[in-house]
Amino acid sequence: MSSPLVAPPVAKTKAMYCPNCGGPVEFRGFGHALTVVCPQCLSVLDASSPLLKIVQQAQDAQSRRTPQIPLGTRGTWLGTKWECIGFQTRGVEEEGVVYEWEEYLLFNPYAGFRYLTCYQGHWNWVAPVESLPERRTSGTRPAVYFEGNLYRHFSGAEAKTVFVLGEFPWRVKVDDTVVADDFVHPPLVMSSETTSDEVTWSLGTYTPGADIWKAFNLPGSAPKPIGVYLNQPSPFKGKVAGSWGIFGLMLMMLFVIAVGFAIVSHSETVLDEHYKYSTADRGEPSFVTKTFEISGRTANAELTISTNLTNNWAYFSLALINETTGDAFDFGREVSYYTGYDSDGSWSEGSQSSSATIPHVPPGRYYLRVEPEMEGSEQPPAKPAPASGARRLIPVKANTVYYEIVLKHGVTGFGWFLLAGFLLLIPPIISTIRAATFETRRWATSDYPPTSGGGD
């Protein structure tokens, strides 16, 4: 808090001149800078010497990079004012491809230095850490433990400084190299930089570019991030568990409703008759049952045909006909059952019974028309062999089936509940797949790509 009598200190820049090109060089770091880069000729200068000794001659103009946050830009982050005083790009080379990222050095005379890093639109707010993380392992890979979080090793590589601009509290020049390792615990990343002299650790927090733009009042809008970054928080984190939780809850509700239906359903057997059909019988195979009463509310009915078929089939054309209105439900059911032995052992196929659900059957007086059919139904029955000399007819084997027809009204079918349960399953499965895909994309760029078991 500032006193009303004493105005808060205002950071002022101090200007000197580049010994290489004579251009002005500004200092914003309150004397903390050890290195400063001439903005005109890009010479790297020793800021600790009063005459700005040249550390590195002018950088190649081809290597010039334009910072997204111009030097001297001030912004407020988490209640503290910061000024961008330095900018560098660094890169790692993998299989002939150089991957570059930007680092912005921020300074506040009371809070010290912080960094912003940017790679393909992914930003991190980085602060140096004062205590060392504890080295551990996570499975087979290295990890570090810091302030209650386990950070898993993501990648390690030699990072080279490509371009520098502004001032820095350490000695920096183009082509400096460090061994950089990243350990992730999204949205956090612990980074170590190892040189022959020291190891420094910093803690980065993934930050949306839009927040940076807002904090530093930058023109336009932040470029859209490309791909998935190493510590980018998964948009599906927590969603997967939550959606499975809702699925479990809904499944329980579905079960309760289904059980409720089963309890209150007035399932009633309205027809239960036994019949026999043989292809040897002459005459019309179709027949109608006795008339029966269906009462209660409009509901579905279930017809079950149970047979004694073995290694045979039968087909039943069926019609449930309302005697009063003449409205009919027309359907058919095939029953077939085959069994035997072969080199694999015993086998069976089909079933001796079949059922059909007839929807929306209103109360009334009904009868059932049944038309059974089996192999040989349309052939004439075998006749006795005629006198010798006459042409012989091949006798046709008669097929016979004994069957029972049961018709129940008001039966609770659980098909709709099963279907609803299956449909409820789709969103959590999609969530799970998308979350796994996100993690696969994250770890694909690591030293532990999922193909070698890194995306777990």
Place this chain on the structure above:
Amino acid sequence: MRYAGYLVYSMLMLTGATVAEFRGWTMSKVDQVKNVPKTVRDNPGAYRSHYAFYPRYVGGK
């Protein structure tokens, strides 16, 4: 709300299943025929079922 979409979807599924069950809807292939003549009662062979020429399975392993 984070799961509003899934909750609405779930409630629709639950409601749909309940209504379908209550109304006695099924996914079975059943045709409805109007005005079946009363003579079918006395002459069942006069009725021509929609499924009279349905393909039969005559298989087995």
